[in-house]
Amino acid sequence: MKIDPWSSTTYQDYTRLRDEFGIEEFSEKLWKELPHPHKLLRRGVIIGHRGFKQIHDAVINKKPWAILTGLMPSGKMHLGHKMVIDQLVYYQSIGADINIAVADIEAFATRGYTLEETMDFAFNEYIPNYIALGLKPEKCRIYFQSKNQDVKDLAYILGKKINWSQMTATYGFNGSTNMTHVFSPLVQTGDILHVQLKEYGGIRPTLVPVGVDQDPHIRLSRDIAQAHRLYNVTVTKDNKIGVFVKIDENVGNLLDDAEKTLSKMNFKKLKRITDYKAIYVNDAEKSDIPKINETLAKIELSHGGYGFYSPAGTFHRFMTGLTGDKMSSSKPESAIFLTDSPEIAKKKIMSSKTGGAVTLEEQKKHGGKPDECVVYELFLYHLIEDDKELQDIYSSCKNGKKMCGECKKHAAELIEKMLIDISKKRKTAKNKIKQYLE
Numbered sequence: 001m002k003i004d005p006w007s008s009t010t011y012q013d014y015t016r017l018r019d020e021f022g023i024e025e026f027s028e029k030l031w032k033e034l035p036h037p038h039k040l041l042r043r044g045v046i047i048g049h050r051g052f053k054q055i056h057d058a059v060i061n062k063k064p065w066a067i068l069t070g071l072m073p074s075g076k077m078h079l080g081h082k083m084v085i086d087q088l089v090y091y092q093s094i095g096a097d098i099n100i101a102v103a104d105i106e107a108f109a110t111r112g113y114t115l116e117e118t119m120d121f122a123f124n125e126y127i128p129n130y131i132a133l134g135l136k137p138e139k140c141r142i143y144f145q146s147k148n149q150d151v152k153d154l155a156y157i158l159g160k161k162i163n164w165s166q167m168t169a170t171y172g173f174n175g176s177t178n179m180t181h182v183f184s185p186l187v188q189t190g191d192i193l194h195v196q197l198k199e200y201g202g203i204r205p206t207l208v209p210v211g212v213d214q215d216p217h218i219r220l221s222r223d224i225a226q227a228h229r230l231y232n233v234t235v236t237k238d239n240k241i242g243v244f245v246k247i248d249e250n251v252g253n254l255l256d257d258a259e260k261t262l263s264k265m266n267f268k269k270l271k272r273i274t275d276y277k278a279i280y281v282n283d284a285e286k287s288d289i290p291k292i293n294e295t296l297a298k299i300e301l302s303h304g305g306y307g308f309y310s311p312a313g314t315f316h317r318f319m320t321g322l323t324g325d326k327m328s329s330s331k332p333e334s335a336i337f338l339t340d341s342p343e344i345a346k347k348k349i350m351s352s353k354t355g356g357a358v359t360l361e362e363q364k365k366h367g368g369k370p371d372e373c374v375v376y377e378l379f380l381y382h383l384i385e386d387d388k389e390l391q392d393i394y395s396s397c398k399n400g401k402k403m404c405g406e407c408k409k410h411a412a413e414l415i416e417k418m419l420i421d422i423s424k425k426r427k428t429a430k431n432k433i434k435q436y437l438e
């Protein structure tokens with residue numbers, strides 16, 4: 001199995017996906033202590049993560065941390081895209097600084113739009129919706145891939161640590177893949193890592209909230225971040241904690257600096273073996289590794305390194321389309337667009353695929369299947385904040401008290417409210433775009 005970020009596959013078996021790719025489960029202990037955890041986190045819509053613990057700790061300890069994500073400006077925004085922005089609004093409210101890439105290079109490379117067209121989508125559709133959905137201008141910046149020189153520079157420079165075999169193995173590129181497309185994962189790595197450059201806030205934990213199809217890019221960015229580190233902190237074969245210099249130049253100085261730093265951190269049993277390019281920290285525990293790693297990252301800057309922390313990622317499941325397969329812009333009847341009128345949205349909901357039984361009688365007797373129902377999904381992802389209220393819908397569906405007709409109407413009413421609200425806010429949003437652009 002391969003995860004293809006550019007296909008329209010929808011993934012059903014998230015457990016298998018996690019197992020196969022080593023994505024970790026986004027368990028309760030990761031979100032429970034966050035301030036007013038968002039419904040998408042609470043309700044299992046975020047199905048996995050890499051490295052979220054570092055984000056969790058930054059939030060709890062009130063340390064600076066960043067969000068970086070991106071969307072391709074292509075076509076119209078639908079409820080699936082809204083999920084990403086909803087998360088950003090939440091993370092902004094708990095202290096993250098928000099960075100959003102307008103992935104115009106990627107849309108140009110993979111979707112066949114001109115850069116002018118993508119600009120149009122960005123200004124008339126995407127950015128106004130981000131604002132309408134509640135992103136605040138403070139600590140928020142939106143930029144275009146094609147316009148940010150630092151992002152593009154990183155794409156070129158960091159690409160040195162990745163070779164063609166790795167790219168084809170990860171992405172299945174072949175002889176006919178166009179070179180801008182080949183390059184786009186590196187641009188995305190540039191997106192993800194540039195926020196840790198000094199001019200963008202410096203080295204700090206960074207979270208990339210994305211759909212699970214983006215995992216190959218997250219892996220690539222984490223690999224590249226790691227590959228550019230000058231120190232490696234690890235448990236050795238004989239179970240010691242060791243700090244190793246990864247490069248061959250300047251080793252003495254790097255070891256000197258590491259030694260000083262470790263002493264300042266109050267480790268006393270340091271054993272330096274210059275020939276191994278190593279310092280063993282004999283009074284450190286395994287649990288000290290992240291702290292040591294992060295502290296050493298910061299001194300890498302003065303040795304010509306970047307000191308990037310490995311970016312964390314969270315992965316959300318995809319919304320089911322109203323027709324039962326994936327929600328996709330290319331199939332208007334499968335998606336509710338943020339610019340749909342309430343009447344259109346209602347029509348789509350009324351003719352959607354539910355988890356109801358074939359006849360009313362049967363449904364009264366055996367109940368419906370909310371877990372297989374797109375209307376229930378609408379409640380869960382977008383329409384109902386209160387967990388108890390959601391639970392009530394779930395059980396009254398299951399035990400046959402609730403029928404699909406009234407249930408759909410309920411969803412349509414709530415969608416109407418939501419769409420009217422977004423559309424109102426979108427009207428004033430256009431004048432505010434400037435405040436968000438870098």
Ligand code: TRP
Pocket residue numbers: 005068069070071072101103106187188191192208210214
């Ligand atoms: N590849 C993403 C998509 O398909 C868009 C994107 C570009 C992105 N740069 C990013 C996502 C950086 C997360 C982080 O929509």
Ligand code: SF4
Pocket residue numbers: 354355356368369370373374375376397398402403404405407408
């Ligand atoms: Fe879905 Fe509602 Fe019908 Fe249950 S009653 S299957 S939740 S539409």
